[in-house]
Amino acid sequence: MKKKTILKRLLKLIIVIVILVLVVFLGYQLFINPYRGTAENFIASLPVESELTEKQVLEDIDYTIGKLRERHPAWLENNNKNVAAVEEAYESERQQVIDDFVDTYNVIDEWRIIGRIMHQLYDGHSRISYMDEDEYYIDDFTQLNELGLPAEINGIPTEKIVDDYLEIFQYEREEYARACVDYFIENESCLEWVGVDTSDGVRFTYDTEDGKKDYHYSFVPYEQVKGAEEEDDEWVGYKIDESSNTAVFTLEECNYNDYYESTLENFFNQVNKKEIGNIIVDLRGNGGGNSYVADAFLQYLDIDGYDGWSSDVRYGNFLIHNEPYHVDIQKKENAFSGNIYVLTDVYTYSAAMDFTMLISDNHLGTVIGEASGNLPDAYGDILRFSLPNSKLGLTISYKNWHRIDQSKKGEPIEPDYVCDPKEALSKAKQLISD
Known part of the structure; x- marks a missing residue:
């Protein structure tokens, strides 16, 4: 009897230990593990012109701020001014969506809204991005390479476009953000992000020694771009x-x-x-x-x-x-x-x-x-998410x-x-x- 009693108690102890380990493991996975609920790879975002309802846009905005609050280190830091700025931008942008009484938005609209919110964090690794499986670029880089930035894009001063871009892009140093403008204006979806109409291509106006000169570009896959650098596998x-x-x-x-x-x-x-x-x-x-x-x-x-x-x-x-x-x-x-x-x-x-x-x-x-x-x-080491409705890609530093x-x-x-x-x-x- 004594031996059986000892075995029963030992078995009970083992069961209790196993249960405790499972509880701790599940608790870690559900509430503590930084990678809980993250995506290993992004999925493609909806096409930029895809329509979203007000409810869907609000859901995606709330999802974004929710992930920032529960994953980003800044939200556990005392008196972080950037966190306060993000929260203020979130409340303002969310209220604006409600007050606008717009029946439908598109993915670009939402991308801009969330971009303005996340910009306030000044974290170059926490970003909202359009995930395009088939990216398109202007069909000729020759003028950009030779003449530099155009003075105007579709008649809009480039500096105005850059200013708009700086308010929705996520970065730590403005020098870096401005240096990325060259790549930014080559890309069709990025141009649309700052309000440039690309439905009939795009017109760049350059200041040259002979005065202003216009070039019209259509959009093509990168491998078809004239003047593009060949992609080198030797990294x-x-x-x-x-x-x-x-x-x-x-x-x-x-x-x-x-x-x-x-x-x-x-x-x-x-x-x-x-x-x-x-x-x-x-x-x-x-x-x-x-x-x-x-x-x-x-x-x-x-x-x-x-x-x-x-x-x-x-x-x-x-x-x-x-x-x-x-x-x-x-x-x-x-x-x-x-x-x-x-x-x-x-x-x-x-x-x-x-x-x-x-x-x-x-x-x-x-x-x-x-x-x-x-x-x-700086903040870094990113967690990946896709927004529920637009499928925009969201990265958050932990x-x-x-x-x-x-x-x-x-x-x-x-x-x-x-x-x-x-x-x-x-x-x-x-x-x-x-």
Whole structure:
């Protein structure tokens, strides 16, 4: 009897433990896990001209603010002025929809409304986006490439269009937003977002030496655009110039995978074999991705370790603080001990900006070019959602990152040598030769 009693009690204890574990697991998944209810990939948004009722627009607006309130770290921070501005914009825009007494809206209308609300957060990773499976662009980039921005679009001053765009786009630095205008006005849906009528193509008016000149464009898939750059699958590569004792490592996207690791290993093998003393890391135009690309790179350097950044991470209604960290390195054989130069421009963003910060704030190299597009003290690591009715894509940050060197809190990554980004490589080579 005694043995059976012990077994029964043990069985009851195991059952209780299992139930407790299941309760904790389900509680975490339902209320705490940042990724609860998120989408791994976006679905296509409804066509821009698709009609939405007032009720549907209000539902999508409420869904957006609801996700911000329950996922974004800023809503758990004390006296955050941007949060107050978002909440005020939400109340105002929502009331405006109710007061307008409009029977139907379209997807573009809703995109603008939510864009104005989210703009107030000044978080470049929390965005509302039109997810188009078949994007269309003006059919000729030649004039844009040669003449720069047009003075007018469909007779509207381009500066007026840019001002409207700055009020609905999500960004941290206005310099980055303005730099994106070139790409913005090439795209049909983006032009429609700021109110440009594209039903009969679009007319760009340029100021030239011979006066104003008009060009009319229709919209086509990217591969049919005249003057468009060919898409290059080689997002990572390198060139070694023994005569100048220099190796250039070019990274156009921060993809951390086997191909990156093998390319990185081959690069440093060649650098060591040829006894190269100077490495130039070209991060111009790199929009980010996985920050582990930088950690992998640093493992090949002749250093004992490096400092990382602190962060605040939102789990449910809790904001968990992670202290700054230090990474110890077990040096590789023939670790690189030469000079490092990093080339940046305003499009150096997110994980590429992190790469630059690790080099700059740890005093491991020299930064050349233009300040980064977003800030080291910024929100990031996105959660993906699709709005219930319009299917617009919504991304929301759930982490708040803090710069390694807090004496430069709130500043972008400023280069040691500021120059036109197009001349950054030449500047680096000049510094090396000097």
